[in-house]
Amino acid sequence: MIESLLVANRGEIARRIIRTARRLGVRAIAVHSEADADLPFVAEADEAVCVGPANPAQSYRNTEAILAAARSTGAQAIHPGYGFLSENADFARTVEASGLIWVGPGADAISAMGDKINARNLMAAAGVPVAAGTTEPAADLTAAVAAAAEIGYPVMVKAAAGGGGMGMGVAADEAALRTEYDKVRAFAERMFGDGSVLLERYFPRVRHVEVQILGLADGRVLALGERECSVQRRNQKLVEESPSPTVSPELRSRLLAAAVRAGEAVDYRNAGTVECLLDPATGEFFFLEMNTRLQVEHPVTELVHGIDLVEEQLRVAAGLPPTFDPDALTSRGHAIELRINAEDPKRFLPGPGTIKTWVEPIGEGVRVDSGYVEGNTVTPFYDSLMAKLIVYGQDRTEALARARAAVAAFDLSGPKHNLPFFADLLENQEFLSGNYDTTIVSRLR
Structure with missing residues (x-):
């Protein structure tokens, strides 16, 4: 069994992981932002390291600070919980390249499923049912309108790099599609650094x-x-x-x-x-x-x-x-x-x-x-x-x-x-x- 575990998360899920680690006799290491210093997960860990200010980009998504905390505490493995860096394939690769154990799927699997269009195509090839939709990003509004006409309205407009219910919109007709496409694309670029958009058949009652x-x-x-x-x-x-x-x-x-x-x-x-x-x-x-x-x-x-x-x-x-x-x-x-x-x-x-x-x-x-x-x-x-x-x-x-x-x-x-x-x-x-x-x-x- 792993002997020491750094939990790269906060709040409820960090506390949950720490509870199991301690039951198993695994040394549990917490990282936390300045804003979270007084939360229970920090006190319940065997060791805790502050990795930055409240802004998640400077703390819980700060890969350099988290890896430095792992090195300074002698952590053997990193558990990312959910959210933050949990589905960041580059971070998973970096963790393993640093000689640490990544408690999660391989980086290749994370990458394959992180792109929603690629994931749909892989699943279809594996015989998993997929709804009617695009097999490549809708490069522009013209392509999106053409794809929607083929799929049939209403359509779901989604950020290809999105997840967790974010970066989605529903278009009942072409006029709505023109609005939703621009909105989703802008959101995706801002939130995920990738403006790729896919379209899928939308089911009103599902x-x-x-x-x-x-x-x-x-x-x-x-x-x-x-x-x-x-x-x-x-x-x-x-x-x-x-x-x-x-x-x-x-x-x-x-x-x-x-x-x-x-x-x-x-x-x-x-x-x-x-x-x-x-x-x-x-x-x-x-x-x-x-x-x-x-x-x-x-x-x-x-x-x-x-x-x-x-x-x-x-x-x-x-x-x-x-x-x-x-x-x-x-x-x-x-x-x-x-x-x-x-x-x-x-x-x-x-x-x-x-x-x-x-x-x-x-x-x-x-x-x-x-x-x-x-x-x-x-x-x-x-x-x-x-x-x-x-x-x-x-x-x-x-x-x-x-x-x-x-x-x-x-x-x-x-x-x-x-x-x-x-x-x-x-x-x-x-x-x-x-x-x-x-x-x-x-x-x-």
């Missing part, structure tokens, strides 16, 4: 279902069930559950087989996620993207499979076999995750501030992965995620009941927060039925 994969050290790729991620705002997830409440055994089999093919196509190692769009009217699903990292929503998979995905990541990175029998994968029960964000519960606009009260719910089947405690300040410099409230039950009915009780018991004041939204959602008949899609939030506001 479900977002993903499959957790784990590429083992021996080369095998496993599929660890699916997660339903259709409760979203601004194309970003708020709720995830596993298993999906409406995926049939036959559809599940097809989804998992396609996800394994996707991983095998890029010689995938470590944890990753194959995201798909599911048309509830036809039962067809289409590849959306592959996230070459640990997902925010990994706890629901952990609970229904009885494993620690961070531990499995560390074992793969160290060349060790998994803790479970790959030929006898089992799952049981139902898990739901709610993302507790510092944002107002109606418009979902950020509402940072100092936490005056923070009392987490407890009880059977309740887990809270948090990045903050009472007295901490949620700053405007980073993502608004404060904690993940995860519940587990023997079935969905029990999990929903525990979720309602846990939301009611979560005592939080100071920053704005979305707990009232979840209280409403957990009483909503459409959500309770399990038969919902990515437009459900728009009907709750």
Whole structure:
């Protein structure tokens, strides 16, 4: 097993990784910005290094500062968490070139999946279903208009280098396309340094279902069930559950087989996620993207499979076999995750501030992965995620009941927060039925 691990992240996910590292006897090293010096993950690490000011470009994305911290602390490996440098192929290569272990997939796999057009083409060649769309970037507006006419409106206009729901727009006709194309291209150049744009068929009513994969050290790729991620705002997830409440055994089999093919196509190692769009009217699903990292929503998979995905990541990175029998994968029960964000519960606009009260719910089947405690300040410099409230039950009915009780018991004041939204959602008949899609939030506001 790896002996010392630098966690190149912050908040909830840094704390989560440190918890597993310390359980395994791995020395955990935190890096932090000046703004995060008082957060729990810094105190809970065996060692901590300040890598710069609040601006992420000068701290959590500062590759030179992070590598210097690894050298000065004698770290053997680097875990990037999610966001920041987690899907930066150049950083992964630099880490390995420095003689350190990268806890994640190989840089080639990250590169292959980082370009959404290249990823679509690779998946199509591997026999993974893809929606109608462009096989090369729309070089200009004329090319985009021609491509949209062939695909058929409405179309999704996407940044080829984007991810996480960013850099996307919907065009119902040519006039809208002209506006969205320029908007997405400008955003992509500003955010990703790459203005390449792709077009895909847009489905107005669709479900977002993903499959957790784990590429083992021996080369095998496993599929660890699916997660339903259709409760979203601004194309970003708020709720995830596993298993999906409406995926049939036959559809599940097809989804998992396609996800394994996707991983095998890029010689995938470590944890990753194959995201798909599911048309509830036809039962067809289409590849959306592959996230070459640990997902925010990994706890629901952990609970229904009885494993620690961070531990499995560390074992793969160290060349060790998994803790479970790959030929006898089992799952049981139902898990739901709610993302507790510092944002107002109606418009979902950020509402940072100092936490005056923070009392987490407890009880059977309740887990809270948090990045903050009472007295901490949620700053405007980073993502608004404060904690993940995860519940587990023997079935969905029990999990929903525990979720309602846990939301009611979560005592939080100071920053704005979305707990009232979840209280409403957990009483909503459409959500309770399990038969919902990515437009459900728009009907709750």
